[in-house]
Each structure stands twice: as structure tokens, then as C-alpha cells.
Amino acid sequence: MHLIDIGANLTHDSFDHDRDAVLARARQAGVAQMVVTGASREHSPLALRLAQAHPGMLYATAGVHPHHATEYTDECDAQMRALQAHPEVVAVGECGLDYFRDFSPRPAQRKAFERQLQIGADTGKPLFLHQRDAHEDFVAVMKNFDGQLGPAVVHCFTGTREELFDCLDRDWYIGITGWLCDERRGAHLRELVRHIPADRLMVETDAPYLLPRTLRPMPKDRRNEPAFLPHIVEEVARDRGEDAALTAANATAATRGFFRLPQA
Template sequence: MFDISVNLTNKQFKKDISTVINRAIKNKVNGMLIISCNLKDSLNAYNITKKYKNYCWSTVGIHPHYANLWENNSINKIEKLLKYKNIVAIGECGLDFYRNFSSQKKQLLAFNTQLELAASYSVPIYLHCRNAFSFFFKILKFWNYKISKIIIHCFSGNKYELEKCLDMNMSIGLSELFFNKKYRIGSINDVELIPKEKLLIGTDSPFLLFKEMYFKIYKKFKGRNEPSLLPNLLKKIVSLREETYSILDIQTEKNAFNIFNLN
């Protein structure tokens, strides 16, 4: 299996990255994508991938929470980082009108510009959307056929939003967020609507280890999620679909390698 959403640059991993990666390998996680939230973070993520070649890859981009940091020269900085081999997608970018840590105007500017870059450089785009699907879809309607590979990660929307994403040929990244009734909008049974060729899985480490869902594991890992726990997510997905664990294990990994051109 392949973890498509690891925030390995987070300070919670500062002292034990090697241990975390080795534990993931022991739990049959065969690779991971380090997602970035701003340009400084993107460079730090890339530096980690240099140490763990052919196991860690990363993204470059500005998350909507950090959209207020967007400047005119942000484009040039992203373009420069895109030249590095281990950086395989633009993101995490998108819209978040739930927290609004950045102004909506800045979010829309950063989002549109990063979509334009993904189209220009023919690289996958790695998306975030929360409480902003109406704007999200209007923007993507223009870019949809200009960008070859679109991933929405940590999807937790309703059935209509899921079907709309699939109609736009997006790959759907699921995390524990999808199974937490406190946060999801739709039904967990909506997971059956996702074609297996469009399904991706990720922990969003060190986040999304919910105490009410994994009390013993939460206590053992002191509340920190990590890639070695990805099999727990896959087991939940399998329980709601007709495929077996081994089939989805292989398929989701294959999907990740294909989308991010890791073959």
C-alpha cells in the first residue's frame, strides 16, 4: 500500500523520522507522499525525499491556510522546485472556507494560479476542499480538461460532491476523516461509489488519529497518527466494498504509482 498524505515535515516528526519510516515499511507501506503546505515546507519535504529515495516523494504548493503568503514571486519558486525529480505534484492547494485562515480572495488567487501551473507543466494537482465545493467546482470546470491528473485528498463530502468529483475524473483520496461521523457530510456507504481505479488512501499523519475511534492505538502512539497505521484505514474500506484486502492493497498502491508517475 502507499500513503498519499504524510505531513512528515510537521514538528511532531522532528526527532524520529527514520523510526516512523522503518515502522511503515514493517507494516507493508511501500511508499509515501510528503505533502507540503507552503514553500518553506515544500523545500523541507524535498530534502527528506533525498534521504529516502524511491520510498518518499513530495509535493510543492501553498495550502489555502497559507494563501495569505502568496506573492508574485511564488510562481517562480514553485517552478524552480518542480524541476526536482522527487517532487511529483503541485499541492496541497485548494479552498477552505471552514477555517478561513486566509482571505477567500487570496485563496482563490493561489488556487487558480497553481492550477494554471499544473496545466502548464503537465503535473498532477493535489487538492484540498472544505466548505467550499460550489466555488471549487466552478473553478475546476475551466481547468478540468487541461490538467491530466487531479487528486482530492481527505475527501469527506456528500454523495453529490463525490459524484461531481468523479465526473471530473478526479482520483479520490480517503482518510480516517471519511469514517468519522463528527466530520463527514455523506454516508460511509458512499465509498462503494468510488471505482477501484480511482481510489487512494492516506493517513494525513500526524493528524486524524481519532481518540474515540482508536482509543488503545491513540494511547500507544500518544495521539500522533503515522503511516504504519494505514492498514487500519484499508480494513475499514474493505469492510464496505466487495473487493478483498489484498486486491485493494495492490490496487490503491498501483493507482498512486500511476498518478504520480513513480514507475
């Protein structure tokens, strides 16, 4: 397989002691490129720095996750815009709404989301989006920017059938993680993934989070990493009723076009 992980939190401190080995294992597993998630004022510059240190293999997003929405000041907006000027930064985000945790007040979340969508409108860059338990407000905010935005991917999709078709009707891409492998909360995705058009399905680990529960053997530290992406692809392919090589090829083609990535 030749794969691209569209969402890896490689700036997380759990990778500080062995990040080079993690990248080497990913490459050995067939994960040729990775998009490093920037999700805060602290980690978005780190994601860029990491991408600059591994040209052609790593790319970055720059944004502020809804958990950190209260840090989205005018100064923060200027910082995010400056980061988007770098060619290694291939998308705006991670941004969106999260009403499951409510780590930031909902009005602050909506404001930070709107300001980042404006960056997307101004730059034309793709959007790397987060939504949890906030679908109606999420769609309403996005509607305010109809006709102004580039392509968008709803990363780590975990929603309902109705939410999926809402997203597909709006031509958004869908990112699938190891959540699908969780029999406690992700089983519904096994039926839903067959409805995602092949040219709008992308795959991701969200490492170090969301270790696939069906992975064997399980790593002792329970840390997810990009090398486990082929396992997720195999699970998705089985649920879609297609060969894993086809799922991989289609997801890679969709991802390369979406983020405008060169061949690895």
C-alpha cells in the same frame, strides 16, 4: 499489504524527534512508499529535502495550502515552479479552497489556487487538491482550466454524496483518510466509498492529523503516522464489501499510475 500513503505531513515538527523510526514502522507495516505533503513556502522545500534523503521510498508535493494563500506572491510562484523541476516532486499542491476555516481571505485563496493550477497546466504534473466547504467555487475554478490539466486527486475527501459524484463525473481521483473512522463526522463516507471506482480510489493518513478513532490500541500521544494506513485500508475494504488485499492492490496500482511512481 503493499501500500502507498499519498498524503503524509512528515515535515511536521511532531516527527522531528523520531522521523526515522516512523519510516521504519511504516515499512514494517507494509507502507512501501509515501508522498510527503508540501503545503507552504516553508514546508514544500522541506518535503523535497526529505524525499531526496530517502530515494525510492519518499516523494514530495510542492504547493501552498489555502490556509497560507496570503503568502502566494510572485516570488512564491517562482519558488513553487523551481521546486516542480525536481523529479522527486510528483504533484502540484496541496492547493485548493478552504471556507471552513477561512484562515486566508477567500479572494486570496482563489487567486493562489488559480496560480497553482496554472503551474499544473504548464508542467503537466498531477494535482494534489484540498477542498472543504467550498465545493461550488472549487469546481468553478477548476472549470476555468478544462482541458489544460493532468490528473487530479481530491485529497482527504470528506464531502457529500453529490460532491463525490461531481468529482467522479470530472474523472478526479479520491483520497480517503481515517476521517471515515470518525463516527461523529465521517460515518457518511462508509456508504460513499463503495461508489468510488477501484481505479480512482487512493488511501492516505494525513499524518500526524486524523488519527483513526477506531484504531486499537490508541497511541498515547494521539499522533497519526503512516504505519496506521493498513487499518484505514481494512476499514475501507469492509465498507466496500471486498477483501482488504484487493482494496490495497487496487489503491496501490491507481496511486502508482497517478503519480508515475516506480516500483518500491
